[in-house]
Amino acid sequence: MTEGSARSRVGLCSSCAHARVIRSAKGSEFWLCERGKSDARFNKYPRLPVLACLGFNPSPTLTDR
Numbered sequence: 001m002t003e004g005s006a007r008s009r010v011g012l013c014s015s016c017a018h019a020r021v022i023r024s025a026k027g028s029e030f031w032l033c034e035r036g037k038s039d040a041r042f043n044k045y046p047r048l049p050v051l052a053c054l055g056f057n058p059s060p061t062l063t064d065r
């Protein structure tokens with residue numbers, strides 16, 4: 001999946017420092033919000049695409065490109 005297609009399908013999570021992709025053994029893909037583990041304001045597995053999020057923090061590895 002290209003970065004552009006992930007961005008349109010997933011939204012802000014595709015470039016957030018707090019997001020992590022979880023892949024099941026059957027090939028399903030889920031986006032985990034690490035903030036959701038400790039802060040009830042955030043869903044652990046948000047409904048996609050995420051278009052606005054108070055906890056969004058750009059991933060340093062993506063912004064350095």
